[in-house]
Amino acid sequence: MLRNQLTLSLDLALSAMSAALAEARTLGVRVSVSIVDASGQLIHLAHMDGAPAPSRDIAHDKAWTAAGFGLATSAWEERLASMPASVRDGLMQRPRLALFGGGVPVKVEGSVVGAIGVSGASAEQDEQCAQAGVNAILAALNQA
Structure with a gap:
């Protein structure tokens, strides 16, 4: 199913959303979760009660960045440190790029085939919630 399409289905996104939100509840944090397809287009977005209002857009930007580069947004801190200042400054000024964990x-x-972005807690907690969603997708695919 997914291997032919090379993108995420709504059913997989819903499964991932449940897992990411469950992880946030376990951590005791309130977050927004965005799930995008391979091209960065929104499939599903959830905003927990009490999550910071800007976290909606930030979660979407994190998912969009991760899908676009095929790289966890947490990896950018190390990558940016090794870049010339002009490149680093240019990247950091780009709209929508989220170059921190989540x-x-x-x-x-x-x-x-897609990405998950989470925002509202610490970068580490955001990433832990996003990874829980990714794990749910991969587990569902291994059962198919």
Whole structure:
């Protein structure tokens, strides 16, 4: 099913959303969760009661960035440190790029098929919630 489409279905996104929100509840944090397809288009967005209002857009930006680069947004801190200042400054001024933890790509057979972005808690907690969603997708695919 997914391997032919090379993108996420709504059913997989719903499963991932449940897992990401459950992880947030376990951590005791309130977040927004955005799930996008391989091209960064929104599939599903949830905003927990009490999550900061800007976290909606930030979660979407994290998912969009992770899908676009095929790289967890947490990896950018190290990458930016090794870049020339002009490149680093240019990237950091780009609209929509979220270059801090909380966005995780979903990869199947080496191809990016989507991504999950989470915002509202610490970067580490956001990423933990996003990874829980990714894990739910991968587990569902292994059962198919």
